[in-house]
Amino acid sequence: MENIIEVNNLTVIYKTGRNEKKAVDGLDFAVKKGEIFGFLGPNGAGKTTTIKAILGLLGAAGGNVSIFQKNPAIPASRKLVGYMPEIANYYWYLTPRELLFLFGGIFGITRKTLAGRTDELLKLVDLAEHKNALMKTFSKGMLQRVSFAQSLINDPELLVLDEPTTGLDPISKMNMRDTIVRLKNEGKTVFFSSHELSEVEIISDRVIILKDGKLLKEARPKEIMDEKGSHVTLEKYFFELVKK
Numbered sequence: 001m002e003n004i005i006e007v008n009n010l011t012v013i014y015k016t017g018r019n020e021k022k023a024v025d026g027l028d029f030a031v032k033k034g035e036i037f038g039f040l041g042p043n044g045a046g047k048t049t050t051i052k053a054i055l056g057l058l059g060a061a062g063g064n065v066s067i068f069q070k071n072p073a074i075p076a077s078r079k080l081v082g083y084m085p086e087i088a089n090y091y092w093y094l095t096p097r098e099l100l101f102l103f104g105g106i107f108g109i110t111r112k113t114l115a116g117r118t119d120e121l122l123k124l125v126d127l128a129e130h131k132n133a134l135m136k137t138f139s140k141g142m143l144q145r146v147s148f149a150q151s152l153i154n155d156p157e158l159l160v161l162d163e164p165t166t167g168l169d170p171i172s173k174m175n176m177r178d179t180i181v182r183l184k185n186e187g188k189t190v191f192f193s194s195h196e197l198s199e200v201e202i203i204s205d206r207v208i209i210l211k212d213g214k215l216l217k218e219a220r221p222k223e224i225m226d227e228k229g230s231h232v233t234l235e236k237y238f239f240e241l242v243k244k
């Protein structure tokens with residue numbers, strides 16, 4: 001099947017003054033159309049850095065990234081992607097509705113289409129009642145849900161989510177999970193990073209585990225259980241692997 005994301009020998013180096021940090025080090029993987037792909041690794045492993053490279057937001061020191069077989073930095077590929085950043089830093093003096101209109105406008109979606117879609121999405125993330133409230137009055141979980149709605153405004157073929165469920169209450173987490181699975185069933189592709197291993201285990205078709213910018217393991221959660229026994233959760237497996 002068609003690869004939606006291809007990462008080949010990716011290396012990313014941050015330079016600060018005289019210091020150099022190799023945040024991603026020769027990483028290889030591919031995400032196929034229709035997959036839910038989980039991206040795991042301890043703090044500082046290089047997940048966000050890899051995600052930014054996939055979105056064309058930062059340059060690689062080596063290797064190559066493509067989405068939809070194209071350079072991720074060109075508008076034609078970006079149009080098909082929805083992105084939920086690790087930290088939602090939005091304009092505090094906007095309402096969620098205004099924010100979605102702003103992002104929709106960037107994608108060139110007409111105001112007429114946006115009116116319906118905005119209502120639909122804010123309902124989906126359970127913010128319909130707050131759609132005209134200033135975001136400066138929102139809790140962390142509410143902002144996180146606005147961010148998820150924002151990532152869906154262009155009805156993307158590929159959804160890239162950087163720790164989407166962080167800070168969400170259990171019901172909101174379940175809702176987000178259900179939405180991700182529904183999108184997959186509609187043929188969309190989802191790539192997401194997470195520290196919530198039990199959740200990753202439930203919904204992911206495949207996972208990769210990163211440490212120090214390098215790939216430790218690529219697997220299907222089910223295969224790990226087949227290989228190690230059903231008592232081995234992804235969480236246990238992750239601990240063993242990362243501890244080494």
Ligand SMILES: Nc1ncnc2c1ncn2[C@@H]1O[C@H](COP(=O)(O)OP(=O)(O)OP(=O)(O)O)[C@@H](O)[C@H]1O
Nearest residue numbers: 014016021023041042043044045046047048049050
């Ligand atoms: N802008 C930056 N300048 C310099 N170093 C950076 C920068 N951003 C990240 N790093 C470093 O690159 C490495 C990878 O960071 P990254 O944010 O990609 O990790 P992560 O896997 O997303 O971690 P977390 O789980 O905490 O979100 C870390 O060592 C970090 O300190």
Ligand SMILES: [Mg+2]
Nearest residue numbers: 047048049086
């Ligand atoms: Mg991160």
